[in-house]
Each structure stands twice: as structure tokens, then as C-alpha cells.
Amino acid sequence: MSNTTLPNKFVVGLWDHEEVYLHAIEHIRHKGIEIYDSLTPFPVHGLEDALGLKETRLHTAGFFFGATGTTLALSFMTWVMTTNYPIDFGGKPYWPVPSFIPITFEMTVLFAAWGMTLTYLVRNKLWPGRVPRIYDKRTTDDRFALVFNAEKLTDAQIAEVKSLCQTEGAVEVKDKVFAEGEGL
Amino acid sequence: MHAYESEFREPLINGLDKNYTKITDDLVAPTERNSAAWWIATLLTGAGALFFVFCLGWTVWFGIGTWGLNKTIGWAWDITNFVWWIGIGHAGTLISAILLLFRQRYRTGINRAAEAMTIFAVICAGMFPVFHMGRVWDAPFIFPLPNTRGPLWVNFNSPLLWDVFAISTYFSVSILFWYSGLMPDFGTIRDRSKGKLRKWIYNILAFGWHGSAKQWQRFESLSLVLAGLSTPLVLSVHTIVSFDFATSVIPGWHTTIFPPYFVAGAIFSGFAMVETLMIIVRKLFKLEDYITINHIESMNKIIVLTGSIVGIAYITEMFIAWYSGYLYEQFAFYNRALGKYFWAYAWMMSCNVLSPQLYWIKSMRRNIYVTFILSIFVNIGMWFERFVIIVTSLADDFLVSSWAYFSPTWVDWGIYLGSISVFLFLFLLFCRFFPVIAIAEVKSIFRTSSEVAKAERAKAEGAAHGGFVLKGALNKD
Numbered sequence: 001m002s003n004t005t006l007p008n009k010f011v012v013g014l015w016d017h018e019e020v021y022l023h024a025i026e027h028i029r030h031k032g033i034e035i036y037d038s039l040t041p042f043p044v045h046g047l048e049d050a051l052g053l054k055e056t057r058l059h060t061a062g063f064f065f066g067a068t069g070t071t072l073a074l075s076f077m078t079w080v081m082t083t084n085y086p087i088d089f090g091g092k093p094y095w096p097v098p099s100f101i102p103i104t105f106e107m108t109v110l111f112a113a114w115g116m117t118l119t120y121l122v123r124n125k126l127w128p129g130r131v132p133r134i135y136d137k138r139t140t141d142d143r144f145a146l147v148f149n150a151e152k153l154t155d156a157q158i159a160e161v162k163s164l165c166q167t168e169g170a171v172e173v174k175d176k177v178f179a180e181g182e183g184l
Numbered sequence: 185m186h187a188y189e190s191e192f193r194e195p196l197i198n199g200l201d202k203n204y205t206k207i208t209d210d211l212v213a214p215t216e217r218n219s220a221a222w223w224i225a226t227l228l229t230g231a232g233a234l235f236f237v238f239c240l241g242w243t244v245w246f247g248i249g250t251w252g253l254n255k256t257i258g259w260a261w262d263i264t265n266f267v268w269w270i271g272i273g274h275a276g277t278l279i280s281a282i283l284l285l286f287r288q289r290y291r292t293g294i295n296r297a298a299e300a301m302t303i304f305a306v307i308c309a310g311m312f313p314v315f316h317m318g319r320v321w322d323a324p325f326i327f328p329l330p331n332t333r334g335p336l337w338v339n340f341n342s343p344l345l346w347d348v349f350a351i352s353t354y355f356s357v358s359i360l361f362w363y364s365g366l367m368p369d370f371g372t373i374r375d376r377s378k379g380k381l382r383k384w385i386y387n388i389l390a391f392g393w394h395g396s397a398k399q400w401q402r403f404e405s406l407s408l409v410l411a412g413l414s415t416p417l418v419l420s421v422h423t424i425v426s427f428d429f430a431t432s433v434i435p436g437w438h439t440t441i442f443p444p445y446f447v448a449g450a451i452f453s454g455f456a457m458v459e460t461l462m463i464i465v466r467k468l469f470k471l472e473d474y475i476t477i478n479h480i481e482s483m484n485k486i487i488v489l490t491g492s493i494v495g496i497a498y499i500t501e502m503f504i505a506w507y508s509g510y511l512y513e514q515f516a517f518y519n520r521a522l523g524k525y526f527w528a529y530a531w532m533m534s535c536n537v538l539s540p541q542l543y544w545i546k547s548m549r550r551n552i553y554v555t556f557i558l559s560i561f562v563n564i565g566m567w568f569e570r571f572v573i574i575v576t577s578l579a580d581d582f583l584v585s586s587w588a589y590f591s592p593t594w595v596d597w598g599i600y601l602g603s604i605s606v607f608l609f610l611f612l613l614f615c616r617f618f619p620v621i622a623i624a625e626v627k628s629i630f631r632t633s634s635e636v637a638k639a640e641r642a643k644a645e646g647a648a649h650g651g652f653v654l655k656g657a658l659n660k661d
Contacts, residue, residue, distance in 0.1 A: 016204075018631070019631075037396050037397070038396060038397040039394060039395050039396055039397075040395055040397070040400065041204060041208075041372070041395065041624060041627055042368075042400075042624040042625070042627040042628040043400040043401075043403060043404050043624070043628060044400075044628075045628075047397050047400070047401075048397060048401050051397050053397060053398065053401055056398075056401050056402050056405045058402050058405045058406060058409070059405050059408075059409050062409045066413075076328075077340045080328070080337045080340065081340060084335065084337070085334060085335060085336065085337055089341065096340075096341055099340060099341045100340060102343075102346040102349070102350065102420065102424055102427075103340065103345070103346055103349045105416070105420060106346075106349040106350050106353040106417075106420065107349070107353075109353055109357060109413045109414075109416075109417050110353040110356065110357065112409070112413055113356075113357040113360050113361075113410060113413055114356070114360065116406060116409060116410070117360045117364060117406065117410075120364070120402050120403075120406045121391065123402060124398070124399045124402055124403075125392075126367065126391035126392055126393060126399075127391055127392065128388045128389075128391055128392075129387070129388050129392070130387075130391060130392025131387065131392060132387075132392040132393065132394035133394065134375065134394060137375040137376070138375070139375075139394070139395055140368070140371045140372040140374075140375045140376075140393075140394070140395055141204065141205060141208045141372060141375065141376060142203065142204035142205040142208065184392070
């Protein structure tokens with residue numbers, strides 16, 4: 001996968017308290033400044049609203065994966081018991097739906113869980129050996145980061161973003177430049 | 185921003201020196217230091233695990249005849265151990281899924297280790313039915329695989345087959361749940377590791393996680409839906425395990441109370457095993473601030489609840505056996521309590537029903553030594569419960585001439601004790617290389633449920649009320 005389309009120059013603001021950070025995001029967005037990315041050590045409640053992220057469709061995908069499992073299990077067992085190898089169990093019906101329920105349920109859960117997790121990995125671009133772009137090492141520890149794409153900003157705008165971060169309570173503001181093709 | 189929490193609720197993260205940095209340091213520390221005790225324990229349990237493999241090899245080579253089974257008692261320690269391990273494997277998903285849906289914050293301190301425990305327990309559990317088949321190499325045919333014998337399919341009416349689906353689904357979904365939660369924490373370990381190799385390994389384990397807002401958003405959606413799926417799943421698994429018995433026509437097994445009774449028992453034994461392990465882990469890894477007495481008390485409340493449910497189930501079974509007027513059922517239950525296995529029944533009753541009643545007393549619920557000893561009692565009691573159900577119901581058959589007694593052989597002992605070694609061995613590896621406590625989740629409750637947050641709020645409140653600080657806010661005994 002090529003990263004040539006990714007920007008390489010960034011301004012990174014770091015906060016140490018999530019509530020200050022959330023207020024900062026609201027104010028910065030209010031000024032019409034575009035936030036490139038946001039990194040936090042844990043899921044901060046209210047972050048997606050503050051950033052104006054669209055709701056994820058992952059759970060909808062999960063429903064369809066689950067429905068696939070249900071259909072597959074029911075139709076397979078029906079085919080086996082009625083068409084492919086019908087067995088007479090003491091005159092009982094060939095199509096014993098109640099005893100299909102446990103397996104149908106398990107297959108629904110299995111398909112929903114695997115389908116959703118794999119979709120999650122693909123959409124989040126997560127795989128073993130992926131080298132992520134680390135804007136600051138402490139974002140998985142104790143810092144909440146906002147990343148701005150410096151390539152889209154003029155020098156004056158960069159200075160404005162930096163000073164805005166500082167007035168909004170950032171504990172550190174810095175430039176971050178990645179080498180061409182470094183990380184994802 | 186954060187949900188309001190009563191000032192009188194005890195903190196879940198103790199210590200006024202805590203902040204995000206300190207939490208990371210404390211929780212990653214166990215993966216960053218070597219200890220002689222860990223090596224000794226790992227080598228010992230590793231040797232035990234090898235003995236387990238040896239005993240299984242012995243079984244495969246010489247056949248099931250090396251076990252103490254006989255014609256009358258065709259299920260004994262193997263299935264006892266299977267159900268026991270599956271039961272233990274219930275706490276993990278219960279803690280992660282059901283407590284997540286019920287918004288119980290105390291789950292954050294114990295969910296990771298409990299989920300790991302679940303996975304290792306299910307691995308141990310799976311060994312027993314698979315090797316009980318005798319011809320292990322035919323094991324894949326428990327799944328409905330296309331074959332050249334007909335095609336002859338598996339019997340979709342059989343609870344044994346439902347069990348295959350339930351347990352394999354449970355195992356794989358538990359792994360997904362556990363691992364998706366681990367990725368962010370592996371990212372944390374990666375970003376603070378010094379060595380190049382260590383960084384590389386933890387980056388692979390983290391799947392390249394870096395914690396962007398979109399990743400977290402999807403993460404939360406995934407964990408919520410997995411929790412919603414796992415909650416009925418965890419209940420279905422032990423229900424189906426109980427169907428193995430309940431749908432048979434053996435007196436003592438053929439009872440409709442089994443599904444809820446088995447599920448309650450599974451939660452009961454699972455929590456007991458979590459306590460046994462976590463009491464040791466919190467001490468050895470100095471995690472007392474994160475797995476507090478408050479956590480232990482919460483678990484003990486669940487233990488007294490589920491223990492009492494199990495107790496009511498035992499008594500109900502007895503009553504119904506008498507009330508049914510069905511001679512064989514009455515005979516089976518008479519034998520259970522007063523027959524040749526009366527000692528197993530006595531163990532079961534005293535460990536499972538009587539001993540947890542101590543937890544009605546608050547000081548007992550909050551006593552670590554009492555909790556540790558009782559958790560072992562519960563583990564023993566729940567093993568005996570399965571033994572009582574399985575062996576005593578089979579031993580005195582319909583025909584007097586086939587009445588029998590089960591005695592385990594050294595192979596039975598070896599496989600049973602060996603499976604405990606395998607379990608502990610895997611758990612020790614987990615403790616050394618994986619974060620035992622879910623770092624990101626603990627951080628997410630820091631602003632509401634830590635001692636620091638409570639002290640800060642009490643201070644703010646005090647300032648608002650003219651210097652008066654609510655006494656309960658700083659209270660933790």
C-alpha cells in the first residue's frame with residue numbers, strides 16, 4: 001500500500017485532561033479550523049460528537065452478518081434433514097425445527113461476531129505488522145492529541161493554530177514531519 | 185461530560201498519587217520485570233502440562249480402558265472435569281459482557297484476566313470430550329463435514345452436537361472479545377518499550393493500533409455489540425451443556441431445572457476461580473490499588489447470590505423427586521444424598537451452599553483471607569457437584585446386577601491435575617507478557633471512580649459549601 005497521497009507535515013497539540021481537550025476541540029472547530037486527526041489513550045465520551053464524526057455503520061454490518069449465519073444454519077440443516085439424508089426417528093417429523101434453534105442461534109452469533117470483527121479490522125486498517133504513524137508516543141499513555149495538516153495551511157495559519165491550541169490549554173504544541181512513505 | 189457518581193460509592197482506583205501516567209506505569213510494570221517466582225511457577229506448571237500431554241498420549245495409545253470408567257459408569261471424571269472447566273470459563277464473558285451492559289464499573293479491574301481465564305478454561309474443557317471419544321483422529325467428524333459415507337451427517341437433534349457448536353462458538357467469540365480489547369493496550373506497551381525487538385513484537389500484537397477517534401468509535405461499537413452477543417451466548421453455552429444430561433432419560437439427569445441451575449453454578453464457580461487467581465495476582469504484581477477490596481466484595485455478593493440459587497436448585501430437585509412419586513427418581517436422589525457417594529454430596533452441600541452464606545456478613549465479604557479460602561472451597565464444591573450429578577446417577581443402574589462403583593486410575597488423576605497445570609501455565613504466560621488489567625478501560629473510569637476524582641470533587645463541593653467536606657467522599661476502609 002502506498003502512502004504517497006498522505007500528507008507528511010503536521011502540527012500536533014497535546015492535552016493532558018480530556019475535559020479541557022473536548023472544550024478545545026469545540027472551540028477550534030467553531031473557528032473553522034480543520035482537524036486532521038485526534039488520538040487518545042482511551043475512548044473519551046463525547047469525542048465523536050465534538051469532532052462531528054458520523055456514526056459508525058459497524059453494528060448494521062453486524063446485523064447482516066448475523067442474519068447470514070441464521071439463514072445458512074437453518075437452510076443447511078433443513079436440506080440435510082429433509083432432502084439430502086432424511087432419517088425416520090420413530091415416526092417423528094423430518095423437519096424438527098425446535099431442535100434447530102440452538103445451532104441456529106450459535107451460528108448467528110458466530111457469523112455476527114467474526115464478520116463484525118473482520119470488518120472492524122479492515123475499516124480501522126489494523127493488521128499484524130502494520131506500522132502506524134505515531135504523532136506522539138504518549139498518546140497511548142497520558143496525552144490527548146489533535147493533529148492538523150500543516151501542508152494545507154499557510155505559515156500565518158500555522159502560527160494561529162499553534163497559539164489557539166495554547167490558549168485552549170494544550171500542554172505542548174509541536175511540529176511533526178514524517179518521511180515520505182513512513183507509516184500509515 | 186462524565187456520569188455523576190455518588191460520593192458515597194467507594195473508589196475503584198485507590199491512591200491519591202494516581203494519574204494517567206501512573207496508571208500506565210503500574211499496569212505495564214508486570215510485563216517489564218523478571219521475577220524468580222514467576223520462573224519457578226512457570227517451570228513447575230509447565231512440567232505439569234507435559235505430564236498432561238503424556239497422560240493423554242497414554243490414553244490414546246492404550247485406550248479409554250486406562251481410565252476408571254466401566255460399563256455402568258461410562259461418564260465419570262472426564263465429563264465432570266469438562267463441565268467443571270466450562271463452568272469456570274463462564275465468569276470471563278459474564279464479567280466482560282453482562283457487567284458491561286449493566287454498566288458495572290468494577291468490571292474494568294478484572295475483566296481482562298477473567299477473559300483470559302475463560303479462554304484457558306475452555307481449552308482445558310475441550311480436551312476431555314475430545315479424548316473421551318477414544319479415536320481422537322476422528323474428532324473432526326463432530327462437525328458436519330462432507331464425507332464419503334453416505335453422505336452421513338451429524339445428528340442435528342442431539343444436544344451433544346449442539347454442544348460442539350456452542351462451545352466452539354463460545355471459544356472463538358471469547359477470543360475475539362478478549363483480543364479486540366487487548367490491541368489498544370498492546371499499543372500502550374509498544375509506545376513505551378525501549379528495545380527494538382520488543383517494540384516490533386508488541387506492534388505486531390497491537391495490529392498497529394494508534395488510537396484515532398475513528399478507531400475508538402468503531403472499537404466501542406464493536407465491544408458493545410460483542411457484549412450484546414456474548415450475553416445470550418454465555419447463557420446458551422451452559423444451558424446446552426445441561427441439555428446433555430437433561431434430555432436423557434436417566435433418573436437424576438432428566439430434569440427441567442437443569443439449564444438455569446447449571447448457568448447459576450457456572451457463574452458461581454467462575455467467580456470463585458477469578459477470585460482465587462486475582463487475589464494472588466494483585467498481591468504478586470502489586471495491583472491492590474486497581475483490584476480493591478471493593479472489587480472483591482462485589483464478586484462475593486455475586487457468589488452468595490449464585491451459591492444460594494444453586495442451593496435452592498439442590499433442594500428443589502430433592503423435593504420434586506419426592507413429589508413426582510416416580511420410584512426411580514426417588515431412588516436416584518436417595519442414593520445421591522445417602523448412598524455410597526454420600527461423602528461427595530456432603531462436600532457439595534457444605535462447600536456450595538453453606539460456606540458462601542458467610543458472605544452475608546460484611547466483614548467476611550471484605551476479608552481477603554476468608555475470600556481466598558472460600559473461593560477454593562467453591563471450586564472444590566462445584567467439582568463435586570458435577571461428580572455427584574454424573575457419577576451417582578449412573579452408579580446404581582436400573583439393574584441391580586450392573587450396579588458399580590467408580591474409582592479413578594492414575595491416568596484419571598494425571599489428566600485432571602494436568603489440566604489444572606495447563607490452565608495455570610497459560611495464565612502465568614498471560615500475566616508475564618500481556619497487560620493483566622485493561623489499561624485503557626481503567627483510564628476511562630479514572631475521572632469518575634478513582635479516589636483522586638472523588639477527592640477533587642469533594643474539594644470542589646467543600647469550597648462551594650464554605651469549607652465543609654463530605655466525610656463519605658474520602659471514606660474507604
